[in-house]
Amino acid sequence: MSDEIDVFNFLLSGSREYELIGEFYPFAHWNKSDNRFDKIIILNPDYVVINQAYLSYANELQVELEPDEDLKRIIHSNDYKDLELRQGLDPIILRSVEEGVNIPIDSFAVAQIARKGSPYDPRGKSIILRCMKTLLYDDKLVEAQFSQADNMITPRQIWKMGDPQNGYMPNDDDLDDFRALLKQSAHDPNFAIVTHYGLQLELVGFNGKILPIVPERQYNEERILTALYTNKAVLKGEGPGFSAGPQVAFQYLQGRYLSKRQKLEAYLKNKIFIPFAIANGFWKKSKTGEKELILPQVKWDQKLNLVEDQGKRQFLSQLYPQLGCSWETLMEVFDVDSDEELRRLQIQIGGITDPIQIEKRRTEVRSELMGASGGGGIKGIGDPSKPMKPLVTPSVPTIKSTPDQIKPPNTPGQKMSGLRTSRSSYFTNKSINEKHPGLE
16 A cells, blocks of 8 residues: 555655645545555645634544635646546546535545644745745845846947047037947948047956955855754765764754654554555454554665764674663664564574574584594594694696796696696595595
8 A cells, every 4th residue: 555655756746845835634435345455645735725613622623625726727627637646536526626615625634744833823934934034134135136237248348539638529410320330330340430539438347346246255155054953064065073962952953853853753653544444444463462453564775863973883893792771772873673683583493594603503513523433533524623634735746847848827739647646536536436525
């Protein structure tokens, strides 16, 4: 069932909505014929309407869904594609849209997972609201930078005509004629202007006149990271090392993630696994003899510990043999489930990977080798207390060769036989195998 409803992608999408919007509303569809959930979707929070009375003793979440324009179009359309989509809608949805009212949703199928600022808030709040003003201010700085970049494409040209000292001042016709002349020369790189001395050109640039926004944006970045409970060491790997201050920040950050994980696990347990187990009669006897539901456990592949304290692990590893710490404490430091590890150890006892069984098999092999050698054993093999002596390669007659007959190894045409007898060929000798059959 978990594979069919795609729990993994559901948790990813829900986690993103939780951080970005501050809440999400999962809707689990119950299939009566199969007696299980077959689909989980996340409702659009813009169309979710909550009716809840905190003073009521039956404080049950009542959720209604406002029909969007696409849903209204599908129900009121006569297109064959819309008619096909309409067949997959619940009759309650069809009736609610036709009557023009909100769609009621059973509390059994829907849940609210929200990050609330206070317990009495009806809706969740996004963590981005903490830094919203800083984000708007930073956006204004970026817009100012864009505006400056557009004006910095080319320097400003200021043409000055006239000479006040000699009494020459151009009229409007002279200015219009010169303006038309500049337009003609705009796309001609070889265009030349020949005129009198009463004409000057001044180029105005932006050097030293740009708004310094880099310090402001760095200040905004620090404020945004602080509001989101993170720092540069997490996002960019920058900043100080794992000293006391950053370690506290990392532990605080992983505490936030732990609380979100617990909310997601509680939803899967209470709204998905428990109803499914009750409907299908998945019960077992507990250690006390009472009946309890068979429920799966959510296991996260990614470790939550963001700070690896190797010194603490080494210290506790040295304390454990002298009973300086408990087994559970040692397993917690290594992020290992102590109950699961004990179960694996019980399975390993007496198995092929048990160190005691491995040593026992080695002793049996030594005893077999001693029996195969007639009781006396081969020197260095039969008695485990004595070190093994190396097997000496038997000497072979040296073949006398003249310098012309000696060739380097792997030379084509060279005969390797008679140069040296290898140790493997000695043990494969027929007479040795007949005398010591255990060596084969």
